[in-house]
Amino acid sequence: xxxxxxxxxxxxxxxxxxxxxxxxxxxxxxxxxxxxxxxxxxxxxxxxxxxxxxxxxxxxxxxxxxxxxxxxxxxxxxxxxxxxxxxxxxxxxxxxxxxxxxxxxxxxxxxxxxxxxxxxxxxxxxxxxxxxxxxxxxxxxxxxxxxxxxxxxxxxxxxxxxxxxxxxxxxxxxxxxxxxxxxxxxxxxxxxxxxxxxxxxxxxxxxxxxxxxxxxxxxxxxxxxxxxxxxxxxxxxxxxxxxxxxxxxxxxxxxxxxxxxxxxxxxxxxxxxxxxxxxxxxxxxxxxxxxxxxxxxxxxxxxxxxxxxxxxxxxxxxxxxxxxxxxxxxxxxxxxxxxxxxxxxxxxxxxxxxxxxxxxxxxxxxxxxxxxxxxxxxxxxxxxxxxxxxxxxxxxxxxxxxxxxxxxxxxxxxxxxxxxxxxxxxxx
Amino acid sequence: xxxxxxxxxxxxxxxxxxxxxxxxxxxxxxxxxxxxxxxxxxxxxxxxxxxxxxxxxxxxxxxxxxxxxxxxxxxxxxxxxxxxxxxxxxxxxxxxxxxxxxxxxxxxxxxxxxxxxxxxxxxxxxxxxxxxxxxxxxxxxxxxxxxxxxxxxxxxxxxxxxxxxxxxxxxxxxxxxxxxxxxxxxxxxxxxxxxxxxxxxxxxxxxxxxxxxxxxxxxxxxxxxxxxxxxxxxxxxxxxxxxxxxxxxxxxxxxxxxxxxxxxxxxxxxxxxxxxxxxxxxxxxxxxxxxxxxxxxxxxxxxxxxxxxxxxxxxxxxxxxxxxxxxxxxxxxxxxxxxxxxxxxxxxxxxxxxxxxxxxxxxxxxxxxxxxxxxxxxxxxxxxxxxxxxxxxxxxxxxxxxxxxxxxxxxxxxxxxxxxxxxxxxxx
Numbered sequence: 001x002x003x004x005x006x007x008x009x010x011x012x013x014x015x016x017x018x019x020x021x022x023x024x025x026x027x028x029x030x031x032x033x034x035x036x037x038x039x040x041x042x043x044x045x046x047x048x049x050x051x052x053x054x055x056x057x058x059x060x061x062x063x064x065x066x067x068x069x070x071x072x073x074x075x076x077x078x079x080x081x082x083x084x085x086x087x088x089x090x091x092x093x094x095x096x097x098x099x100x101x102x103x104x105x106x107x108x109x110x111x112x113x114x115x116x117x118x119x120x121x122x123x124x125x126x127x128x129x130x131x132x133x134x135x136x137x138x139x140x141x142x143x144x145x146x147x148x149x150x151x152x153x154x155x156x157x158x159x160x161x162x163x164x165x166x167x168x169x170x171x172x173x174x175x176x177x178x179x180x181x182x183x184x185x186x187x188x189x190x191x192x193x194x195x196x197x198x199x200x201x202x203x204x205x206x207x208x209x210x211x212x213x214x215x216x217x218x219x220x221x222x223x224x225x226x227x228x229x230x231x232x233x234x235x236x237x238x239x240x241x242x243x244x245x246x247x248x249x250x251x252x253x254x255x256x257x258x259x260x261x262x263x264x265x266x267x268x269x270x271x272x273x274x275x276x277x278x279x280x281x282x283x284x285x286x287x288x289x290x291x292x293x294x295x296x297x298x299x300x301x302x303x304x305x306x307x308x309x310x311x312x313x314x315x316x317x318x319x320x321x322x323x324x325x326x327x328x329x330x331x332x333x334x335x336x337x338x339x340x341x342x343x344x345x346x347x348x349x350x351x352x353x354x355x356x357x358x359x360x361x362x363x364x365x366x367x368x369x370x371x372x373x374x375x376x377x378x379x380x381x382x383x384x385x386x387x388x389x390x391x392x393x394x395x396x397x398x399x400x401x402x403x404x405x406x407x408x409x410x411x412x413x414x415x416x417x418x419x420x421x422x423x424x425x426x427x428x
Numbered sequence: 429x430x431x432x433x434x435x436x437x438x439x440x441x442x443x444x445x446x447x448x449x450x451x452x453x454x455x456x457x458x459x460x461x462x463x464x465x466x467x468x469x470x471x472x473x474x475x476x477x478x479x480x481x482x483x484x485x486x487x488x489x490x491x492x493x494x495x496x497x498x499x500x501x502x503x504x505x506x507x508x509x510x511x512x513x514x515x516x517x518x519x520x521x522x523x524x525x526x527x528x529x530x531x532x533x534x535x536x537x538x539x540x541x542x543x544x545x546x547x548x549x550x551x552x553x554x555x556x557x558x559x560x561x562x563x564x565x566x567x568x569x570x571x572x573x574x575x576x577x578x579x580x581x582x583x584x585x586x587x588x589x590x591x592x593x594x595x596x597x598x599x600x601x602x603x604x605x606x607x608x609x610x611x612x613x614x615x616x617x618x619x620x621x622x623x624x625x626x627x628x629x630x631x632x633x634x635x636x637x638x639x640x641x642x643x644x645x646x647x648x649x650x651x652x653x654x655x656x657x658x659x660x661x662x663x664x665x666x667x668x669x670x671x672x673x674x675x676x677x678x679x680x681x682x683x684x685x686x687x688x689x690x691x692x693x694x695x696x697x698x699x700x701x702x703x704x705x706x707x708x709x710x711x712x713x714x715x716x717x718x719x720x721x722x723x724x725x726x727x728x729x730x731x732x733x734x735x736x737x738x739x740x741x742x743x744x745x746x747x748x749x750x751x752x753x754x755x756x757x758x759x760x761x762x763x764x765x766x767x768x769x770x771x772x773x774x775x776x777x778x779x780x781x782x783x784x785x786x787x788x789x790x791x792x793x794x795x796x797x798x799x800x801x802x803x804x805x806x807x808x809x810x811x812x813x814x815x816x817x818x819x820x821x822x823x824x825x826x827x828x829x830x831x832x833x834x835x836x837x838x839x840x841x842x843x844x845x846x847x848x849x850x851x852x853x854x855x856x
Contacts, residue, residue, distance in 0.1 A: 005590070007611040007612040007614075007615055008585070008590040008591075008593065008594070008610075008611075008612050009585075009610075009611050009612075010583065010585055010586070010609040010610065010611070010623055011609050011610075011611055011614075011621045011622060011623030012609065012623030012624055012625055012626055013623075013626075014611070015623060015624050015625065015646075015647060016624075016625050016626065016628070016629045018646050018647070019625070019629065019642045019643045019645070019646035019647065020629070020632065020642070022642065022645060022646045023633075023638070023641075023642040023645070023646075025632050025633055025642070028632060030632065032628070057590070067615075070611070070614070070615045071611075074614065074621070076611070076621065078646070116628075116632050120628060123586070123626075123628075124585050124586050124593075124609075125590055127586035127587070128585055128586055128587075128588060128589060128590035128593055129589075129590060131586065131587050131588065132588060132589040132590075132592070155438065157436070157437075157438055157552050157556055158438070158551070158552050158555035158556055158559065158747075159555070159556075159559050159742040159744070160556060160559065160560060160592075160741075160742060161556060161557075161560040161589060161591060161592040161595055162433070162436040162485070162553055162556035162557060162560075162591075163436075163589060163590075163591035163592065164560070164588075164589040164591065164592050165436065165552075165556055166436070167589055181438040181439050181440065181552075182436075182437075182438065182439075183435040183436075183437050183438070183439055183442070183498070183499075183504070184435040184436050184437075186435075186439075186498070186502065187435055187495075187498045193439045193502070193504065194439060195438055195439030195440030195441075195443060196440055196443050196444075197440055197443065197444050197447070198440055198441075198444065198551075199748075199749075199759045200444070200460070200544075200548060200551075200748070200749035201444045201447065201448070203749045203752065203757040203758070203759065204448065204453050204456060204458065204544050204749065204752055204757075205451075205453055210451070213451075214447045214448070214450065214451040214453070215447045217447070217450060217451070218443075218446050218447035218450045218451075218506070219443060219446070219447065228759075229759050229760075230759075230760060304742060304744070307742070308741045308742055309741075313588075313736045313737075313741045314587040314588060314732060314735070314736055316587065316732070319586075320627075320628070321627075321628035321631045321632065324631065324632055329631040329632075330631070331627045331631065331656075331657050331658075332657075332658060
């Protein structure tokens with residue numbers, strides 16, 4: 001990662017800045033809001049991901065000599081703007097939904113307050129992070145629901161950009177995945193890593209037996225042997241011969257994994273390997289995972305569908321100017337209209353803990369907080385500094401686990417439908 | 429970017445390494461091949477992207493003290509493997525399709541030869557880069573075709589991971605996009621950058637007029653004014669009043685852009701601004717671009733659909749062991765079968781220059797090279813070092829531009845269909 005995140009930005013943020021510095025409007029106090037206009041087709045909820053990465057990116061958002069030189073050499077902006085950027089540190093306020101929170105269209109996910117200048121330059125980077133990480137977290141949460149308590153490992157690094165891979169592993173873990181194959185995610189975020197062998201390892205050896213013997217010698221009998229390089233039934237037989245009945249697991253990566261898992265379970269049990277787990281992988285998505293619920297599968301490996309957001313690779317969030325010096329503003333030429341003015345949000349619950357609705361309102365209006373309701377935004381940055389004691393990734397992971405339990409049961413269905421709870425927009 | 433790319437890797441690459449070092453097979457000479465089993469649904473060709481990034485990543489693939497410590501502390505691999513990794517530099521051979529080349533299912537896109545140890549550890553990173561960049565380049569090429577010579581600007585940074593954004597800008601430029609909004613792509617790859625203002629800039633000001641006046645004062649009359657914040661017709665009137673008939677361009681970001689472009693052209697011409705260009709943006713993909721071909725549009729801004737690969741966010745390439753010490757190997761349990769053995773490829777052309785077929789064959793077999801045929805792979809790395817004089821990004825850009833012209837006309841159709849030219853697999 002670049003130590004400075006400042007050039008991960010659309011040029012127009014800086015040309016707007018240049019014009020606004022010139023006419024003085026750059027110093028107007030503004031509020032920008034991040035929200036999404038819709039959920040991906042048929043999805044019932046979204047999950048916030050990337051908030052922690054956003055806070056870190058804002059802290060690292062400053063223009064060093066290298067960045068300044070790039071802008072000056074290419075005459076992207078004028079000298080006045082260069083001078084302003086040289087000293088830039090965000091000094092404003094940020095509030096938002098924590099990570100691992102459910103969201104719906106119109107939820108005020110992040111509220112950035114500061115001068116126009118300091119808030120506008122953050123737009124691209126904030127959206128890049130939230131759109132990516134929330135897309136992955138939202139898809140991942142559905143997969144975790146479908147896995148219904150079974151282990152689920154993220155292994156999609158090879159199917160996405162090498163840095164998206166690291167962030168995808170983080171978002172998947174947030175959403176309840178057990179581990180990741182990605183070593184950099186292990187290093188950067190302390191996420192448990194997993195992985196043993198691919199088909200290449202078997203093909204490298206003179207026989208499947210010698211490959212299994214080698215792996216067991218190196219990694220122990222608790223390892224996972226990949227049994228579908230040649231014939232699965234032979235592979236399983238051989239695996240137990242080599243490792244004994246204490247073999248940790250077998251992995252099946254191809255074919256009709258439901259049928260194969262049943263056959264594998266029977267065969268393993270017959271061989272006395274009753275404790276040997278069965279892990280399946282290979283083009284699984286939330287629907288495939290759900291369809292395996294009745295099969296004797298102990299764990300899932302999920303790749304492509306996770307890192308591509310299972311059909312929705314971006315959360316399509318936008319970062320919109322909603323207030324200028326306490327005056328609500330909004331574009332109004334088309335269907336892309338926004339609601340002007342800063343918003344707050346609460347989620348209402350029944351006494352039983354089931355979520356009932358989300359209420360979005362102007363902070364100065366009169367939304368009554370019931371005994372079981374709660375505010376959804378928390379303070380994230382104050383005067384440019386991260387608020388102390390923000391939730392950890394583990395806490396955010398627990399938050400989501402809990403939040404999903406609060407949804408009405410139909411909100412967790414994988415099929416296309418309405419959003420899990422309705423959103424009410426109160427007019428001020 | 430991390431200076432070391434070595435942990436952008438799946439754990440199992442290293443556990444396989446550990447087992448293979450222990451049993452001695454790690455030193456067997458191997459060939460791995462990158463190919464894709466299919467094109468995205470209905471696509472007629474793919475475009476290689478990311479080869480240059482792969483070569484750089486391989487050069488930076490070494491384990492520094494920080495990476496070694498991470499592996500040791502977490503007991504990912506044993507001491508022997510740690511010692512081996514400490515000295516690791518790839519010392520093998522890489523051949524492949526250059527960037528900006530067309531490809532089809534089964535094309536041997538990259539061939540990595542070396543010991544099992546040194547070739548297997550590159551798998552994840554090589555695939556991450558190629559799968560991402562080729563997905564973007566493939567989608568981008570269709571958009572450039574659809575734009576039919578008109579300017580097309582990449583502006584999707586906010587809808588994808590912040591580092592994917594930079595690589596997406598690169599892949600789009602490779603495929604013929606004119607410029608990018610992403611400043612880091614400008615710095616890292618020398619790609620032209622573009623951008624002027626968003627709706628927020630207009631909303632910030634007390635009136636649309638004062639926003640336009642400010643922008644023109646700062647950026648000159650050659651700038652692009654965004655005219656759809658309030659009423660488009662008023663916006664255009666005002667834009668020409670403020671900037672005069674020499675206004676560079678107006679941008680329309682919402683609504684039925686075809687109809688609006690026609691009205692805008694008429695209005696601009698009536699106002700004497702006959703040279704003012706019309707740029708459209710807002711959820712454009714290759715189909716929307718094509719549908720605007722008859723409209724007076726001078727340029728396109730493309731965001732989400734570009735960075736998400738327009739429905740195909742990954743190229744689904746795989747990295748398969750195909751030869752161990754000159755012995756062809758292949759998995760054979762299922763439909764995921766691969767063709768064993770190292771492959772070469774030529775593309776055959778008519779005398780007129782039209783491509784006819786791609787031929788994939790074992791290098792020791794007898795594929796005859798006709799007078800208009802050419803080999804598709806070029807040497808990329810020799811004994812661990814990048815071959816000198818490899819094509820530049822600009823040259824690769826020209827390569828693609830030329831390659832698309834050689835396709836039979838139906839190969840460029842946007843509609844779903846067969847691959848543009850057939851691939852023949854010769855048996856050795």
